[in-house]
Amino acid sequence: MKVPMLDLHAQYEALMPAIRAQLDRVFQDHHYIMGAQVKELETRMQEYLGIKHAIGCASGTDALVLAVKALGITDGDEVITTPFTFFATASSIWRNHAKPVFVDIDEDTFNLDPAKIEAAITEKTKAIMPVHLFGQCCDMEAIMKIAQKHNLKVIEDNAQGIGSTWNGKMSCSFGDIGTLSFFPSKNLGAMGDAGMCLTNDDQLAAGLRQLRVHGENPKYYHQWVGLNSRLDTLQAAVLLVKLEALAGWSEARRANAAFYDSELKGIPGLKTPHIPQQAVSIYNQYTLTTEKRDALMAHLQKKDIGCAIYYPLPLHLQECFAELGYKKGDLPVAERMANQVLSIPIYPELTVEMKQYVVASIREFFN
Ligand SMILES: *Cc1c(COP(=O)(O)O)cnc(C)c1O
Numbered sequence: 178m179k180v181p182m183l184d185l186h187a188q189y190e191a192l193m194p195a196i197r198a199q200l201d202r203v204f205q206d207h208h209y210i211m212g213a214q215v216k217e218l219e220t221r222m223q224e225y226l227g228i229k230h231a232i233g234c235a236s237g238t239d240a241l242v243l244a245v246k247a248l249g250i251t252d253g254d255e256v257i258t259t260p261f262t263f264f265a266t267a268s269s270i271w272r273n274h275a276k277p278v279f280v281d282i283d284e285d286t287f288n289l290d291p292a293k294i295e296a297a298i299t300e301k302t303k304a305i306m307p308v309h310l311f312g313q314c315c316d317m318e319a320i321m322k323i324a325q326k327h328n329l330k331v332i333e334d335n336a337q338g339i340g341s342t343w344n345g346k347m348s349c350s351f352g353d354i355g356t357l358s359f360f361p362s363k364n365l366g367a368m369g370d371a372g373m374c375l376t377n378d379d380q381l382a383a384g385l386r387q388l389r390v391h392g393e394n395p396k397y398y399h400q401w402v403g404l405n406s407r408l409d410t411l412q413a414a415v416l417l418v419k420l421e422a423l424a425g426w427s428e429a430r431r432a433n434a435a436f437y438d439s440e441l442k443g444i445p446g447l448k449t450p451h452i453p454q455q456a457v458s459i460y461n462q463y464t465l466t467t468e469k470r471d472a473l474m475a476h477l478q479k480k481d482i483g484c485a486i487y488y489p490l491p492l493h494l495q496e497c498f499a500e501l502g503y504k505k506g507d508l509p510v511a512e513r514m515a516n517q518v519l520s521i522p523i524y525p526e527l528t529v530e531m532k533q534y535v536v537a538s539i540r541e542f543f544n
Contacts, residue, residue: 180522180531182483183362187526192418199414212410218417222373225340225420226347228355230382232374233408234389237336237358240372241269241306243406244332244354247374247384250275250303256332257297258306259289260491261511266308266334267492276501278302279493281508285451287311287464287518290510291319295327304330309338309348311487311520312364312430312461313452317343317351324352332356336372337461339365340427344455349375354385359416364430364461365423367412429525430460433532437463437521440536444543462487463523465539470517473542477521480538484521491515 189196203212219231234240250256252274258266260279267277280297283290289307305324307315317333324331331352335341339357341348349355357363359371374385387394392403434450441449448466452458464487467473477484491511493503505512521535 178531178534179481180483180527180535182485182520182522183524184526185361185366188524192422195418196415199418200411203410203414209410210407212413214410214413214417215408218408218413218420219373221417221420222357222375225423226349226375228347228350228375229377230375230379230385232376232382232385232389233413234372234374235404235406235408236370237356237360237363237372238265238269239389239404239406240356240358240374241265241332241334242272243385243388243404244356244374245269245273245275245304246388246403247381248304248330248332248353250330253301254303255299255301256304256306257294257302258334259308259310259511260493260508261287261488261514262308262310262334262492263336263488264492264495265336266306267498270306271498275303276301277492277498279491279503279508279511281510282514284510284514286313286315286453286456287514288313288315289320291316291323294320294323298323298327298329302327302329304332306332306334307352308334308336309341311450311464312338312341312459313450314338314341314343314348314456314458316453316455317346317348321351336360336363338459339363340423341459342457350377353378354381359412364426364459365416365419368415369409369412371408371412371416373408426525427459430523431458433523433525433527434458434460434463436532437523437536440532441465441539444540447539447543460523462520464518464520466514466517467519468517469542470519473539474519476542477519477535477538480534482522482535482538484519486515486518487520489515
C-alpha cells in the first residue's frame, strides 16, 4: 500500500464539475482582477469566521506583510513571534524593516508559550505575532491579556488554522488582524497562491484594502507605498466552491486524528499531539514527537508512507537572520522539537485501510 502525505487528486475529484462551472463564470466576464468572485469570497469568509472585514490578497505571506504594514510597524520596532513556524511568519516582520524577537514554544502544543512572552517585551516592542501551528489555536486569552497590559498589537498568523477555536472563539478574531493562506496544502487550498487578512477594525480594513493596491486611494493617488497583492478572481472562484466543503473536511481530519490518538496511545517513546481542552484543532498537520524521529521517518518512507518534518531548523538559527545574534541553545524547546517532530498523513480522504496501515507500520517500528 502507498499512503501519500497529501492527495489533492482525491480532494478535487468530486469537486471538479462545480469548480469548472465557477471558472466558466469567470471566463464569461474576463474580470480577472478584483472580479465579483473576490467580493463574494470575502463576504462568505466574513460569515464563516464571524469577522467584520475580509481582505483577499495574493498569498498568506503577503497577508502577513500587509498586516505588519497596516499596523504601522517599521524600522526600529520589534515584534515578538515563535521560532517554530514557516519562514514567512518572521520574514513578514523583517521585510517591513522591523525586528523579529523569538520567544520559545510550549512543548505540548508547539505554540508560542505565553508564560515566556513578557520577559521579551522591551520599549521597542510593537506587536505579538502568534501562529496557530498545525491547526491548533494558541492560548489567545493569555496572549491578549499580555498584549492589552503592554498596549501591543496582535497579528494572528492563521495560515494553518482556519476554523480552529479557543474556548469556542474563532482563531483570527482575537487579535487586531488575522491572516490566512490558501496555499494548496492548507486546509482550504486554492489552485495556486492566495491569502487573506481579517479584521474587525474598520480603519485597519480600509488601510489593508489600500495597501493591496499599491496604497492608492483614490486611484492613482498614493499616501503610502503599498504592494500589488490581490487575490485572483480565478482563485476566488475555486475557493468559493471549496469553502462549502471545509467544515466537513475539518471534521474528517479530527476523526482521523481521533483514530491515530487511540491507536498510537501508550507506545513508549512516542508522543501524539496534545490538544488542550479549550482548543478545537483543524489538524492541518498531525505531528508526532519521538527521539527516534529520523529512524521512524526512514522506516515510514520504506513503507511508502508520506511523512514530513515541520520544521527542521527553527527560525532563530536561520542563516539569513544571523545578524539578530541568536545562537544554538537560546530557544531550547523549539530546537529540541525541530529534532523530534514528524507529521504523518491526516488529510480527509484517507481510507480506513490507509490509516490502519500507517498505525501498523508505526507500531512495527516501535516493537
Ligand atoms: C503557509 C504559511 C504561510 C505562508 O503562506 P503562503 O500562502 O504560502 O504565502 C505563513 N505562515 C505559516 C505559518 C504558514 O504555514
